[in-house]
Every structure is written in structure tokens, then in C-alpha cells.
Amino acid sequence: MRELSQQELELITGGVYTLDTIVVTASPYWGDFGFTDFWHDWWSYEVYDDYYGDNGGGGGGEDPPAPPPCQSHDAATVDAYSDQLASQATRDIKNQPGYNNREYAVLFYRDGTGVIRSSPTIAGGNSGESVSIDLQALGIAAGTIVGMVHSHPAGVYSTSTAEAIINRHPSSNDWAAADQIIAAGADPSVFTHYIIGPDGTLREYDYSNRSTYDPPRTSTPNGGTISQSLQPDPC
Numbered sequence: 175m176r177e178l179s180q181q182e183l184e185l186i187t188g189g190v191y192t193l194d195t196i197v198v199t200a201s202p203y204w205g206d207f208g209f210t211d212f213w214h215d216w217w218s219y220e221v222y223d224d225y226y227g228d229n230g231g232g233g234g235g236e237d238p239p240a241p242p243p244c245q246s247h248d249a250a251t252v253d254a255y256s257d258q259l260a261s262q263a264t265r266d267i268k269n270q271p272g273y274n275n276r277e278y279a280v281l282f283y284r285d286g287t288g289v290i291r292s293s294p295t296i297a298g299g300n301s302g303e304s305v306s307i308d309l310q311a312l313g314i315a316a317g318t319i320v321g322m323v324h325s326h327p328a329g330v331y332s333t334s335t336a337e338a339i340i341n342r343h344p345s346s347n348d349w350a351a352a353d354q355i356i357a358a359g360a361d362p363s364v365f366t367h368y369i370i371g372p373d374g375t376l377r378e379y380d381y382s383n384r385s386t387y388d389p390p391r392t393s394t395p396n397g398g399t400i401s402q403s404l405q406p407d408p409c
């Protein structure tokens with residue numbers, strides 16, 4: 175009996191190599207209050223509106239200045255700024271003592287004034303296979319999340335070449351977490367998963383391009399590589 179190809183094995187197992195899980199909760203508000211409405215009320219667009227002169231301000235007829243990248247709502251600018259934050263977060267994650275055997279995650283979100291910020295670095299469990307993110311505890315509104323970076327550490331996901339390659343990508347559970355975040359109001363045209371693969375490379379996976387990357391297989395295209403030496407633009 176012939177041996178199954180790697181691709182056939184992956185189809186049968188349904189991605190057995192990609193069991194890592196990002197658990198996003200906002201207890202108690204997630205279920206009890208209608209999560210989306212609650213958080214939308216909480217978020218103020220005040221700073222952003224001011225940049226475009228919505229509050230009056232004595233018409234000199236001049237164009238309002240472009241906001242700094244950290245306050246921009248232009249999709250390309252937000253993407254570039256998120257790349258910078260992901261690069262910075264990757265350096266921090268790689269400095270964690272458990273980097274090789276634990277997952278670490280950092281969220282990027284708009285705070286109450288409309289500024290895109292990074293969360294603290296969140297450590298996963300000793301098993302290496304999941305990170306739990308409690309948005310309520312972090313004070314982060316799910317609908318304001320623009321992206322997140324997390325690691326698939328070599329010490330957990332490199333037991334075979336195929337496993338190491340597959341885990342360059344977001345797992346199916348990672349995409350499910352993105353679905354959850356978007357259902358809570360995050361912009362699907364903006365949200366990006368950044369993965370630090372078992373090979374140590376940082377790659378970006380746009381939610382808007384998910385069909386290219388999900389399901390994760392050895393044959394799945396890699397996301398674009400992001401430099402790990404980017405510095406965030408002044409904010």
C-alpha cells in the first residue's frame with residue numbers, strides 16, 4: 175500500500191498541525207449585553223473628527239492637516255503603521271525568556287481618542303498551544319482592533335518539516351478568532367493577522383485575503399514578510 179502524500183495527510187487530518195488557539199473573551203459583556211453595541215457606544219471618534227474640521231473651527235479655506243499615521247483612517251496608512259507596530263512587538267516577543275516554547279501575542283487597537291496602540295505582550299500557557307486574551311481586562315474594545323501579532327514557537331511547532339511550514343500561517347482557530355473580532359465590529363478590510371513562524375520570520379495575513387491562506391497547508395502561500403527592524407512613526 176502506497177504511502178499517503180503530505181497533502182492527502184493534511185486533508186484527512188484537517189490541519190492536525192495547526193491546533194493552536196487564540197481565545198478572545200470580553201467577559202461578561204461578550205454574551206450578556208450584545209457585545210457589538212456595547213463597545214461601539216464606548217468608542218469615541220472625537221479626535222479623528224477634529225482633524226477633518228467637523229467641529230467648526232473658523233474656515234480659513236485651508237485643507238486640514240493629515241493626521242499622523244497613528245490616527246489615520248486611510249487603509250494603506252493604517253496597514254503601514256500596523257506593520258511598524260508588529261515589527262516592534264516582534265522584537266519584544268523575541269526578548270521574552272519563554273519565546274521558544276510559549277506563544278505570545280500583542281493586539282493593535284484604537285484607544286478612546288482614536289490613536290492606534292499596542293497592547294501589553296500577552297503570554298500563552300506552558301503547553302505552547304494557546305493564548306487567552308481577555309479584552310475586558312485589557313480595556314480594549316473588540317471593534318477597535320486593527321490587527322494582532324502572535325508567535326508559533328519553534329519549540330512547539332517544529333516536530334516535522336511540514337508542521338514548521340504549515341505553522342508559518344494562521345491556524346484555522348486563529349481565523350476563527352478573527353471572525354469573532356470582526357463580528358464584534360472590527361473592520362474586515364483592515365484586520366491583519368501577523369504570525370511569527372517557527373522559522374522566526376514575521377509575516378502578515380490580511381483578513382481581506384483570507385481565502386488565499388485558509389486552510390493552512392504546506393502548499394498554502396506565505397504571507398508577505400515584514401521587516402523586524404521597523405520603528406513606528408512618531409505619534
Ligand SMILES: [Zn+2]
Pocket residue numbers: 194195196324325326344345348
Ligand atoms: Zn496561531
